[in-house]
Amino acid sequence: MPHKLIRKLEHFTRLAPDDRAALDALAQHRQRVYRARETIINEGDKPEVINLFLDGWACRYKDLENGKRQIMSIFVPGDICDLNIFILKYMDHSIAALTPVTVLEISRDAFERAIARCPRVMQALWWDTLVTVAVQREWTMNVGQRDARERISHLICELYTRLDCVGLVTDSACLFPLTQSELGEATGLTPVSVNRVLQDLRRSNLIQLHDSRLRILDLPGLQQAAMFNPNYLHLDQEGSHLAANA
Amino acid sequence: MPHKLIRKLEHFTRLAPDDRAALDALAQHRQRVYRARETIINEGDKPEVINLFLDGWACRYKDLENGKRQIMSIFVPGDICDLNIFILKYMDHSIAALTPVTVLEISRDAFERAIARCPRVMQALWWDTLVTVAVQREWTMNVGQRDARERISHLICELYTRLDCVGLVTDSACLFPLTQSELGEATGLTPVSVNRVLQDLRRSNLIQLHDSRLRILDLPGLQQAAMFNPNYLHLDQEGSHLAANA
DNA sequence: CGTCCCCTTGAATGAAGTCAATACGCGTGG
DNA sequence: CCACGCGTATTGACTTCATTCAAGGGGACG
Numbered sequence: 001m002p003h004k005l006i007r008k009l010e011h012f013t014r015l016a017p018d019d020r021a022a023l024d025a026l027a028q029h030r031q032r033v034y035r036a037r038e039t040i041i042n043e044g045d046k047p048e049v050i051n052l053f054l055d056g057w058a059c060r061y062k063d064l065e066n067g068k069r070q071i072m073s074i075f076v077p078g079d080i081c082d083l084n085i086f087i088l089k090y091m092d093h094s095i096a097a098l099t100p101v102t103v104l105e106i107s108r109d110a111f112e113r114a115i116a117r118c119p120r121v122m123q124a125l126w127w128d129t130l131v132t133v134a135v136q137r138e139w140t141m142n143v144g145q146r147d148a149r150e151r152i153s154h155l156i157c158e159l160y161t162r163l164d165c166v167g168l169v170t171d172s173a174c175l176f177p178l179t180q181s182e183l184g185e186a187t188g189l190t191p192v193s194v195n196r197v198l199q200d201l202r203r204s205n206l207i208q209l210h211d212s213r214l215r216i217l218d219l220p221g222l223q224q225a226a227m228f229n230p231n232y233l234h235l236d237q238e239g240s241h242l243a244a245n246a
Numbered sequence: 247m248p249h250k251l252i253r254k255l256e257h258f259t260r261l262a263p264d265d266r267a268a269l270d271a272l273a274q275h276r277q278r279v280y281r282a283r284e285t286i287i288n289e290g291d292k293p294e295v296i297n298l299f300l301d302g303w304a305c306r307y308k309d310l311e312n313g314k315r316q317i318m319s320i321f322v323p324g325d326i327c328d329l330n331i332f333i334l335k336y337m338d339h340s341i342a343a344l345t346p347v348t349v350l351e352i353s354r355d356a357f358e359r360a361i362a363r364c365p366r367v368m369q370a371l372w373w374d375t376l377v378t379v380a381v382q383r384e385w386t387m388n389v390g391q392r393d394a395r396e397r398i399s400h401l402i403c404e405l406y407t408r409l410d411c412v413g414l415v416t417d418s419a420c421l422f423p424l425t426q427s428e429l430g431e432a433t434g435l436t437p438v439s440v441n442r443v444l445q446d447l448r449r450s451n452l453i454q455l456h457d458s459r460l461r462i463l464d465l466p467g468l469q470q471a472a473m474f475n476p477n478y479l480h481l482d483q484e485g486s487h488l489a490a491n492a
Numbered sequence: 493c494g495t496c497c498c499c500t501t502g503a504a505t506g507a508a509g510t511c512a513a514t515a516c517g518c519g520t521g522g
Numbered sequence: 523c524c525a526c527g528c529g530t531a532t533t534g535a536c537t538t539c540a541t542t543c544a545a546g547g548g549g550a551c552g
Contacts (some may be wrong), residue, residue, distance in 0.1 A: 022390065033413065043477075060383070062383075062387055064332045064387075064391055064392075064473060065473050066473070068392045069391075070386065070387045070390045072383045072386050072387060073383075082379075084372050084376070084412070086378060087369055087372055087373050087485065088373070088480055088484060089378055089480075089482075089484035089485075090477070090480075090484070092380050092383075092477045092478040092480070093380075093478075100335045114310065123333055126330050126333050127333050127334070130328065130330070130331070130333060132327075133378070133379050133382060134339075134380060135284075136337050136382045136383055136386060137306070137308075137318045137319075137338075137339065137382055139386045140316065140318050140382060140385045140386045141308055141310075141316040141318060141387060143386060143389045143390040143434065144389040144433070144434030145248055145310055145314045145315075146310075147435060176254075187390070188390030188391060226312060227311050227312070228351070229343045231289075231336070232338040232339075233340045234334055234335075234336075234338070236335075238334060238335035238336070239333065
């Protein structure tokens with residue numbers, strides 16, 4: 001059932017039937033559904049489980065004293081948040097559903113059992129962790145060095161690529177349920193600026209975006225506008241030498 | 247010899263003599279010295295070792311097509327960069343010395359041997375990894391939501407706290423070898439803006455900063471100016487229940 | 493002694509923010 | 523069924539914070 005995760009991990013290495021079985025075993029665990037905007041875990045709470053997102057979009061965010069909110073990560077299906085998070089006593093940020101969301105709650109024990117006898121799974125999950133950090137660095141870069149148009153384009157490129165990885169892109173189109181406010185919170189822009197940039201991207205015939213549907217009309221053009229280089233997602237089967245049937 | 251790392255890890259958990267021995271064993275490995283500004287590893291290179299910073303400051307950075315550069319992390323003594331980095335085939339960013347730097351190059355094997363029989367060390371290093379990611383998220387927040395004065399203050403607060411953790415603060419003062427350009431590259435500001443903010447912080451009697459020496463005159467005041475909350479550094483012995491002598 | 497890097501300062505410019513008004517779709521309840 | 527409220531999107535006018543441009547000073551080093 002967590003086959004979106006499997007699908008994603010196979011961008012890194014090929015998994016043996018055993019490995020897949022170990023990952024599937026995780027799916028035995030408690031599944032939980034959240035409504036749009038519902039909190040999944042709050043800053044200050046004690047983390048107890050590893051959340052694996054099966055369906056829907058969610059985000060990591062933090063509120064500032066001055067009322068602003070920064071969205072620091074977006075979770076799409078197949079994403080897993082913080083292996084071993086229970087090492088920490090308190091969450092330093094919150095996680096909330098952006099759309100209705102289904103997650104798998106993996107306990108520490110189940111997780112440890114799953115990876116204990118599958119070194120390839122362990123490595124693949126390490127890869128996923130390293131990619132998550134690389135994404136976070138790229139977000140720092142995005143808000144630090146790019147202007148409004150580049151930021152929004154870059155975020156769109158990244159999410160589009162990540163969705164493609166787990167099979168959620170069809171015909172250059174995908175679901176894209178972020179509001180303009182949320183796009184702003186993720187990129188450090190105001191909703192008004194986001195709106196203006198989106199108008200511009202539409203006028204430039206790079207994207208279509210309405211009713212939570214995104215279609216990329218000119219991927220190379222959009223990537224260029226974003227200075228997007230997918231390197232940091234490390235998707236090119238870099239771990240294939242570790243693969244089951246290599 | 248990597249006792250700055252040990253010192254840092256003990257903010258999370260208490261280590262047994264065995265654990266310390268395992269960490270000390272790492273120090274047997276190749277030590278390497280870089281000059282200020284020298285590249286330690288370049289974007290595109292294959293990562294071969296885990297670098298543990300013993301002395302001096304370094305940074306992670308990425309160059310953009312448009313000539314700008316974002317510093318995405320700062321390394322101070324006791325910091326370790328990316329456990330298991332060799333899972334990736336290519337570096338997606340570069341690392342360079344900011345000052346003369348001494349690093350320990352830990353091989354994959356040595357690393358695996360060190361943690362194999364010391365679960366506490368493993369957990370402590372995992373904690374360190376989670377903190378590193380939390381710091382990266384905070385940087386995203388910093389450039390995304392704070393104004394110039396807040397950003398610079400925040401970065402100063404963070405580095406001051408991290409240096410304090412490894413015993414590099416004496417009498418509210420520490421080495422602080424970043425140039426104003428580098429501060430700008432880390433915060434998404436121009437050197438001119440950085441200069442103006444620093445003037446302002448000095449006039450407000452919050453800090454002294456000259457000749458690469460920083461003194462904090464009013465820590466609560468600076469933290470308030472920065473909206474700094476050290477939560478995300480997870481320094482309060484959160485893992486003491488796992489400790490050797492708990 | 494000259495060069496280079498870093499820091500400093502002032503004045504002009506510009507990108508994004510703020511403020512405000514309007515429009516649109518959707519669900520709820522009268 | 524329609525009215526209303528609410529959240530989201532759009533647009534225009536004005537403001538502001540940071541950037542850009544430019545010039546000058548000081549210290550380190552060859």
